[in-house]
Amino acid sequence: MSIPKYDELRISALNILLDGRSMKLKDFVEPLAKEFKLTEDEINEMYPSGNGHIFYDRISWALSYLNMAGLLDKPGRGIYRISQKGIDMLKSKTPLAINEFVDHEVSKRDKSKKTNRNPEIALTDISDRSTPQEKLYTSFNNIRNSIYDEILTTILNKTPSAFEKLVVLLLQRMGYGGEVKNSGLVTKKSNDGGIDGIIKEDILGFGRINIQAKRYRLDIAVGREEIQRFVGALAVAQSNKGVFITTSYFSKGAIEYVENLYGSTTVVLIDGKDLAAYIYDYGLGMQVEQTIEIKKMDTDFWDSMADQ
Known part of the structure; x- marks a missing residue:
């Protein structure tokens, strides 16, 4: 059989x-x-x-x-x-x-099409009318999206403190902190002041990126009020750079609030789908399972040869 x-x-x-x-x-x-x-x-x-x-x-x-x-x-x-x-x-x-x-x-x-950016990951149907190349790319994206789902499911089964360590490692993997030794720090719960992690951008620590990490179920939105509290925590910490990372998604009000922030404070929002994509792209906790080479004709090489 x-x-x-x-x-x-x-x-x-x-x-x-x-x-x-x-x-x-x-x-x-x-x-x-x-x-x-x-x-x-x-x-x-x-x-x-x-x-x-x-x-x-x-x-x-x-x-x-x-x-x-x-x-x-x-x-x-x-x-x-x-x-x-x-x-x-x-x-x-x-x-x-x-x-x-x-x-x-x-x-x-x-x-x-979810306007609230809920990070529920979709797989795309492969039509019989698709070209072989279209089927290949669609299959690749489906595999990738399936791994995104697995990444988020795995994170939700970890502790909140483990998630905080993960996001600090991710930002370091993305290049923040540069060559600064011990550039990433997870703050202590008893005295975090609304800040879960810190990335030092220079050796003396004058430049800092403050992190808030929320390990929420995929269907629970992060609202405007939580972003406002984070901005308040940034002000207390005398910081103008913040990254709010969640496994779920941000409400429309939260997104609009960040887009309309005035002054020198900058807040970047990373939802579950973006988080999974960054973890995948930067290879944090990932292994390369398979490499496929797709080749095409080099037209310059073949055109340089005399035609019959």
Whole structure:
């Protein structure tokens, strides 16, 4: 039997979790391989590039789509558990109806334009009418967005103090603090004055970037009042530079308040989607899994040769 596509694995994965247990991704390999009667060679078959097992990767995508549709929960990084919605649909809907629902929900996420910048990450559908290059770029962006989701889920399972350390490390990785030794500092809770972290921009510490870090659930907005309190904390700290970082998103009022700040105070807002993108782009806690080279004809080289 050939290796099943990721959409063919979704119903079976749901059924495995129907007893309410939580499972890691790798724990799905054996029961799904047994159900689909796969050989050892099929289970271990690699992509032509040699990077990654095909069956494992398809299980990963099946679980990701089920999670995005709300049929699975992720109580921890790489851990899956069936949701109440998933239980209800398994009991009341046909496999075809469930798959159509999942595809619809994923498509809806992509089409919805959220004016509040909620960092819910969408995957883009790959049309059969797309060119091979368009499919490649879309696949790349889908993989990237899937990792963004995993980054935010992981952060939400860490402590607030761990998040504060993370954002200080991120700003340092982005180049703030330069060559200054020990340029990043996480403030003590007992005396932080509304400031969670500090980046020193020069050796003597005359220039400072003050940080506020809020580890909020993705659906809880940071409001105008919280930004105003942060600006007040900057004034007390006699600082004119601040970065407010959250795992969620900023309300319209918060964004407008920052845009209309007058005087010498500058506040930069980084929401969950931007945070995940910066962590990904600057390689903080990330590993390069695969490198693909796409080549094209060098027209200058070929045009320099005589035509027949």
